[in-house]
Amino acid sequence: MLPAIFGGLVGLIAGILPETIRDGGLDTESGKRLVALLVAAVILLLAQELAGSAYEVAKWAFYRRYEHYLLGRVIDATLSTRRLELFEDPQLSRLADRAVRLAGLDPGDLVDGWCTRWSHLFQGAAAAALVATVWPVAAGVLVVVWFVAGAVMLTALRRLDIDSWSSGLREAEYLARIAEKPAWAKEVRVFGLTGWLAERFGLRWTRALDQLARARGAGRWRTVTVLLALLCSHGVIAAVMVADGLAGSLSATQITVLLLGMSGMTVLADQTGAELIEYGSPRVPLVLDLEKEAAQVATGAGPKPLRSPRPVRISREIRFSDVDFAYPNARPVFRRLNLAIEAGTSLGVVGLNGAGKTTLTKLLCGLEVPAAGTITVDGVPVQELDIGAWRRTIAAIFQDFVHYELPVRDNIGFGAVEALRAAGEGAEASRTARDRLDAVVRTAAERAGAHNLIAGLPDGLDTTLSRRFPGGVDLSGGQWQRIALARAMAAVENGAGLLILDEPTAQLDVRAEADLYDRFLDLTRDLTTIIISHRFSTVRHADRIVVLDQGRIVEDGGHDELVAAGGEYARLFSLQAASYGIAT
Numbered sequence: 001m002l003p004a005i006f007g008g009l010v011g012l013i014a015g016i017l018p019e020t021i022r023d024g025g026l027d028t029e030s031g032k033r034l035v036a037l038l039v040a041a042v043i044l045l046l047a048q049e050l051a052g053s054a055y056e057v058a059k060w061a062f063y064r065r066y067e068h069y070l071l072g073r074v075i076d077a078t079l080s081t082r083r084l085e086l087f088e089d090p091q092l093s094r095l096a097d098r099a100v101r102l103a104g105l106d107p108g109d110l111v112d113g114w115c116t117r118w119s120h121l122f123q124g125a126a127a128a129a130l131v132a133t134v135w136p137v138a139a140g141v142l143v144v145v146w147f148v149a150g151a152v153m154l155t156a157l158r159r160l161d162i163d164s165w166s167s168g169l170r171e172a173e174y175l176a177r178i179a180e181k182p183a184w185a186k187e188v189r190v191f192g193l194t195g196w197l198a199e200r201f202g203l204r205w206t207r208a209l210d211q212l213a214r215a216r217g218a219g220r221w222r223t224v225t226v227l228l229a230l231l232c233s234h235g236v237i238a239a240v241m242v243a244d245g246l247a248g249s250l251s252a253t254q255i256t257v258l259l260l261g262m263s264g265m266t267v268l269a270d271q272t273g274a275e276l277i278e279y280g281s282p283r284v285p286l287v288l289d290l291e292k293e294a295a296q297v298a299t300g301a302g303p304k305p306l307r308s309p310r311p312v313r314i315s316r317e318i319r320f321s322d323v324d325f326a327y328p329n330a331r332p333v334f335r336r337l338n339l340a341i342e343a344g345t346s347l348g349v350v351g352l353n354g355a356g357k358t359t360l361t362k363l364l365c366g367l368e369v370p371a372a373g374t375i376t377v378d379g380v381p382v383q384e385l386d387i388g389a390w391r392r393t394i395a396a397i398f399q400d401f402v403h404y405e406l407p408v409r410d411n412i413g414f415g416a417v418e419a420l421r422a423a424g425e426g427a428e429a430s431r432t433a434r435d436r437l438d439a440v441v442r443t444a445a446e447r448a449g450a451h452n453l454i455a456g457l458p459d460g461l462d463t464t465l466s467r468r469f470p471g472g473v474d475l476s477g478g479q480w481q482r483i484a485l486a487r488a489m490a491a492v493e494n495g496a497g498l499l500i501l502d503e504p505t506a507q508l509d510v511r512a513e514a515d516l517y518d519r520f521l522d523l524t525r526d527l528t529t530i531i532i533s534h535r536f537s538t539v540r541h542a543d544r545i546v547v548l549d550q551g552r553i554v555e556d557g558g559h560d561e562l563v564a565a566g567g568e569y570a571r572l573f574s575l576q577a578a579s580y581g582i583a584t
């Protein structure tokens, strides 16, 4: 609006200037009016500047609030699912992926879009009002023409909607991600994929751009028609204006006001706001869709991360009774699985790839739910336990445990998240809580054999485990495994009574692994421990070993018993013993 008022003032100044010169200077009546108009114009210019800055400040404040709100809802929706459906179902995982990416894009396009749109509407209306003060009919015609032009432009923009071409770009985006992932850098170079990646990326992107160009060409005729309508209406108005000006029925002020108003009205067709709204709005329905889907798969209230219930005490046994399980659209992993794990004992689980070992642990952790049968803890079905309490009972390290690019203290402290939270951060940090956390972390590190490794790090527990951060370091595969084991031991320190190790030591050498497990089983003697490993030398020390084959338990007993039975376990054990030189 302010630019339009300013335009009106400039028009008035232009009109009064010749009169002032004619009357003989600023002391005259017209001169005083000119001075007043000039002062008003300066004030308006300043106001415009101030309003612009205030708008920017308010806009960015809005932006961040909007992004915070939206991402917060995405995170809540994702974390509200206590199981893994959101990540395992391709449709749901795509939805979650898009929601996270779009909600976190340059913040507040939607807010910016609405701000721009309203500001353009005000500017356009003020400019139209300016034109209307001189020539109402022209204002009416131009409003209609500019709105039609805007609508045509918007239709053209919709044809270029991100969704219509994103499928073409998704592969290109994925290729770009391959190139920038530090963890994949070695393989990409060793296999000589760099050239292929760059070529394929360029190809995919060009194809997407061609798609865009074709979409753009489709509405060509409508655009040409609108351009002609704009040209004709402005041509007629300009011709009449010149004729009236020459005839003396339009003053210089009126002509200036008309010209300024007409140029200001172009914003009525500006679709920057609409474009931002189009781009920003899919995020809201997307987040709502994600929340709906998450609510459907989240049976009951998900565990709130801030709650810290007491761990469950396992006093007798964990029992799988007639458990059936299949992943969506896949053949069954378990059919009528029966297994009892006595409290306070260690169980080794072995089996070929795909036998169902990890699935067994996921069911136990409540990350998957049996289609039939029950899993009970001292007779109580896992589903009936407080899921937060049950999860606190478990210390699990999976094959693909997370390498958090965070300080060692966090990497290990995640096993005892209550202690980590109590310790706080920065100014909030409480000295006693911090000392307690460090004690938990150090004891856990010692138990996992990671204390020497930590002692050698430049900043000890404060060292960030990633070279992508200043002062950070990278660890070897085996060192990372010790950190992960320390995380599990921190959970034990924090009250966990069920320890699950799903092959987290595959990268340790045989001797280091054997040493570690000997110590480990010793340290966790009173706990219920499940060890999954392909290395028989590892599981042989477990109290009991089960052999899984295609989802069924085919052998069950102590190491000596199974070797004596001369079955699959004995065969595989002697094969490994021969290659590793282990005494049988």
Ligand SMILES: Nc1ncnc2c1ncn2[C@@H]1O[C@H](COP(=O)(O)OP(=O)(O)OP(=O)(O)O)[C@@H](O)[C@H]1O
Pocket: 088, 327, 328, 330, 333, 351, 352, 353, 354, 355, 356, 357, 358, 359, 360
């Ligand atoms: N998320 C999933 N979606 C669909 N099928 C899956 C999923 N995870 C595992 N499977 C399938 O379930 C079966 C059991 O897999 P699981 O990971 O439990 O085996 P495993 O014994 O741990 O194998 P490995 O020794 O290779 O780790 C396999 O056939 C596997 O392909």
